[in-house]
Amino acid sequence: MTTDTSTTTTLDADMLAYGQQARAASRLLMRADDAQKSAALLHIASRLQAQAEVLKAENAQDVEKARANGLEPAMLDRLTLSDKSLALMATGLRQIAALEDPVGSRSETRIRPNGMRVSKMRIPLGVVGIIYESRPNVTVDAAALCLKSGNAAILRGGSEAFCSNQALGQIIQEGLAHAGLPTHAVQTINTTDRAAVGRLITLADYVDVIIPRGGKGLIRRLEAEATVPMIRHLDGNCHVYIDRDADLKMAHDIAFQAKTYRYGVCGSMETLLVHQDVAQQILPALAAAYIEKDVELRGCERTRQLVPQAAPATDEDWATEYLAAILAIRIVDSIDEAMVHIARWSSGHTEAIVTDSLTAANRFQREVDSSSVYVNLPTVFADGFEYGLGAEIGISTNRLHARGPVGLEGLTTYKWVLEGNGQLRG
């Protein structure tokens, strides 16, 4: 037997053990009541702060290594644990503990003609595998959302944060034990071997869903290999359409914030569509505001007649999620042309219309096939807190199961519960 085979065999056995332990823990967690789950979360919150020195020491090893490897300053900053970032994590845990537990709630109850009662009961997904990159706070957030919704979690963080994640994972397990919950309810994978990810996404008997949080490249790669279903986020190529019947002051403010609120977020507008009847009134001042903010503009031909500073836009611009201070602008003849553009180029994430026409608003809501469709709001509202869902584990661009911001409910599924008193089938 070569060393290589033996390593593979060990990894297979290790990953299988993670899966089996998670499944066993999931069966217990599924029936845990809210008080117990919340007690664990609150205990973890207080331990994070009590153990701050230990956590910072472990984290310092990651930071030192990352700095030696030449990780850029912004990334180093995101990697570093401080008293402030630990306090934020603890606050996040307390907020999640205070959310309503969806598990066990019933809906759509109906009494059938034979007297039996049919309803849907919310239940945990089961075992959730989460694959993410360098920020260690994801370890705590993701564990907390899974725990509160009754799911066992297997966490695979980035190798840059390995020591931090292991230390955080230990505190989480102490919190679980403290509340009388199985410690395997949250496991952090204790190897940086990249092959572990390949195993995790094919453990279909033990893992019910994979949630990858990372770049599009990572996710495409996982999709090609995974046999476990995924809740995943791809592009956010989002549009704002300013209709002929828009309030132009409102349209200006919405279009401005949709681009400039934060460039790197998935709900950021990447293409602005403007009805030809209002383009001349709105575009010059709006373009000036963008340029003042150092946003680079690219426009269709008609746009460039009104905004000479815009470079010519190509199909590549319509297709691109810039995630940067760049904006493509197109003037359209009608709401139909706007919706054709969106159908052709959108990634199906979030689209907005600015209009005072009820007909236009209704058509846009009904016909635009994106996971979030807004009327008179900037696309940057794409966030679980803003939707009233509480903390989110991500924003899904799936078509099935959870779509848009995924909070606790997105981490659950349902079973049918039927209750009778001896009815037989006719």
Added chain:
Amino acid sequence: MTTDTSTTTTLDADMLAYGQQARAASRLLMRADDAQKSAALLHIASRLQAQAEVLKAENAQDVEKARANGLEPAMLDRLTLSDKSLALMATGLRQIAALEDPVGSRSETRIRPNGMRVSKMRIPLGVVGIIYESRPNVTVDAAALCLKSGNAAILRGGSEAFCSNQALGQIIQEGLAHAGLPTHAVQTINTTDRAAVGRLITLADYVDVIIPRGGKGLIRRLEAEATVPMIRHLDGNCHVYIDRDADLKMAHDIAFQAKTYRYGVCGSMETLLVHQDVAQQILPALAAAYIEKDVELRGCERTRQLVPQAAPATDEDWATEYLAAILAIRIVDSIDEAMVHIARWSSGHTEAIVTDSLTAANRFQREVDSSSVYVNLPTVFADGFEYGLGAEIGISTNRLHARGPVGLEGLTTYKWVLEGNGQLRG
């Protein structure tokens, strides 16, 4: 270029065309109103009966070929179209037309502190690919359920029913045209080349979900290759547990019907679990009733002391979905042991408890992790009509998205709709 390559290229191009045409039709169908969709269904219903002679002539070609190929009589029977089977299809279409259209309905509406309104809107899945075996009525049922829920369908029936399916497909397309809907909203694949299935399940840009209806072998094969998500049905290894606190007359009737209602349906009970305290009272008479019905019994050791006619049951029996007149029986010490058995051996389809204890009923409902869990009802209620969902396209054993009987709502997803009047993010 070899012939083989050229054939492959043609098939690729054909399948791509099905996908693109379906996507284009789906965009129109998504916004069709209920009156239009129902008009198409009613027209198809009347045309099925008006064109009965044509349909039976096409079907006769399939039947003749199948008989020559030695298809067994029961299968030939399922393949054959008659005035009666066409009338049943027409009735089914009229029932589906009368169901409530889920598309466009809103739920979970909430007003956020900043005054914006957040809700979920039901929308079609988009393009649904359906892969099924020999019964031609599935062509009509599946097309109707997809159409009513606003989905474009690509249908791939069994090669035995090729001529029948093509003829039915043509009538469906006439109905679509009659109602002013795109004819590509329902396409039947016009080749029996098995490679077409392999293409269909990987057309991820054009097909949103695959619903396979067929044996477990087919489905496992598709799962290994598909890149499009599936709503699929695997095993139905279903259990009835007779609790210590059961009404024994009710338990007898439920356990008897759960096995004998129909042997070949997925909701049929395969293993009966009986609490030790009531085994002696209930098992001998129940066993006699099964034996009277020619049900073959296999039991654990304790069962065999009460029911000497039972053969010894092995782990293979606990694991098997017989779909036949065979039943495994096990005596357990407690509800806990019953639930451990179910957790170990169930396929997660449908499980039932017979009990008058509220505590036992609640525990069973909460802790048994199957897609349907019943109290005081036989497992054979696993059917969309019985749940009040109307016609079903299948029974899902997925964990995500639709579970249990899948009716119109299971063929939809949702989008978030946010409405404001110029709110900006803080």
